[in-house]
Amino acid sequence: MILVFKHFFYKNYVGLSLWPFIFLKEDSLKADEVLINHERIHLKQQRELLILPFYILYISEWLFRTVLYLDSYRAYQNISFEREAYANEKDMQYLSKRRFFGFLQYLTR
C-alpha cells in the first residue's frame, strides 16, 4: 500500500518503506517504477526478517559503517539492504526471481 506524506522526509529522501506501507514524498512519485521497485525490495527484506529484526540490523549496519567510513551518507548507501535494492531496482523481474535472504550476497563487496 502506498501513502503520500509531504512533510515526513529528511533532505533528499523521497521514499521510505515501513512494512506493509511505502511512504512517498509526492503523489507523482507513484509513477516512478524504479523507486517503487526499490521500496518493494525493502518490503520483501523486512518481511523475511519478520519486520523488527530488519530495523535492528539496518540501524546496526548503518552505525557500524558510519564509524568505518566516517560518512553517514556513504554508510547508508553501503548497508547491505540498500546495496541489494540499488543494484536491482531497475530490474522489474528481480522480486520474482530473488532468493531468500538475497541481501546477504551484498554484505561484503
Ligand SMILES: [Zn+2]
Ligand atoms: Zn533504500
